[in-house]
Amino acid sequence: MDKEYDVIVVGAGPGGSTAARYAAMGGAKTLLIEKRQEIGTHVRCGEGLARGLLDQAKIPIDRTWIAAEMDGARVISPGGFTFEVDEAKAGNEVGYVIERDLFDRALAKLAGEAGAHIYIKTAARSIIKENGKIVGLKIISQGEPMEVRCKIIIGADGYESQVGRWAGIDTNLAESDIMTCVQYRLTNIEVDPKYTEFYAGSSAPGGYIWIFPKSANTANVGLGLGAHIVKEGGDPKRYLDAWIAKNPKMKNAQQLDMIAGGCSINAPLDSVVCDQVMLVGDAARMIDPMTGGGIAHACLSGMEAGKVAAEAIKLGDYSKEFFQKYEKAWRSELEEKLFRNWMAKEKAMTLSDETFDTLISLLDKVGMDNISVINILKALHEHHPELLKEFEDLL
Amino acid sequence: MPVENVNKCLHCGLCVGSCPQNAIFLNEVRLDFNDDCIECGLCSRICPVGALTPGGK
Ligand SMILES: Cc1cc2nc3c(=O)[nH]c(=O)nc-3n(C[C@H](O)[C@H](O)[C@H](O)COP(=O)(O)OP(=O)(O)OC[C@H]3O[C@@H](n4cnc5c(N)ncnc54)[C@H](O)[C@@H]3O)c2cc1C
Ligand code: SF4
């Protein structure tokens, strides 16, 4: 490792690797550090990925990290009503269930090939400031404490989001914007290998249960709960265990792995930059508050931040003002959707099981082909005028 | 400060990213708590697997 870099990227998830790749491609001398001993493991993810944004972030599709291609998704209400979104029929991009460990390593490889230096088992521990200016990071690399100097830090440290907070960017979350999750990879179960499934309602208060198939009899089966609703440590695991135990399709289920994790389900932050620092992906709290998906957003924001970092190095301007270029870029792609879905999530958290049943059977009636705000409103008006008021502000 | 049950913890970082004081650091397989902890109890309550107990020393 050298003593000085233009750009240091902290965290080699999809966001960090993509940022490092674009910074290096743009000519900046770039260091990418990852505190884990192996990039990509343990996988802390459901591994569902919509295709569209990947193309935007120019991530080449590589069959080695695709586990399964999906035809669509199903949302299932507590009473068993199902709304099916058939991606191909709806003309949408198909989705994948991926191998996150292989995916993350493929992206790190692209960063390395672009010229970034990569060090694993290397953790950022604090930011070094001199005369009020950031001059580098204190790190511990494979057991050795050291200091590395740099002009720009890209915080890609995921949900932990510590780099930004060390630098003074407020990424703290309200409790109702935290989803606390646990997931098993289960085998020997009955799954539809072509559909992802989401279960809403009181089996996962303030969140939902997901089944993302990896193959014909194996799937990631996970659950998230709204943190403000959780009463006691271990609740997510207890809820998930209870749900699996009463699911006949999973009566012979065997566990292949178990993970936990946090998802931010917030409205977009006011600012994800300060002088010399930009945040990307989960560190910038960019997960979709409705779907919990954040892989593609991490890649996209990583690309934009990497590009801006390289440009900033060329111009010698690492100011918050210059980084507005990055703010504009990611916001124009994501902000509106994130805000809209945060509003929808806030609403969904308050719905009773009966309302979920009503809503999902209604969506089923409207049908995917005709789905639009106006058609949903019409159907509500026709079948459930009593609910119209409740959803007015949303629609 | 909360006490970690290392036999339960899955090193997922949820408590780290949720702590309003940024008082926890995940050292791959062990959590470090620093003096900024205000014993708010959030991390213990929301840990997905119940690996934290509030209020050690
Ligand atoms: C249970 C669960 C299920 C999910 N399912 C899906 C899904 O199906 N689809 C989807 O799109 N998204 C999903 N997500 C969200 C998705 O995992 C994230 O959005 C995605 O990983 C974000 O990428 P990132 O690069 O921003 O951060 P991460 O992938 O979290 O990478 C951050 C990296 O930074 C490292 N790091 C942290 N601190 C330091 C430090 N101080 N020094 C050095 N390195 C550090 C970490 O070890 C980590 O490797 C899920 C999340 C959870 C918790
Ligand atoms: S939230 Fe629980 S499982 Fe996750 S790192 Fe913290 S103590 Fe461990």
Ligand code: SF4
């Ligand atoms: S008790 Fe509160 S302040 Fe202390 S570590 Fe846990 S979340 Fe942070």
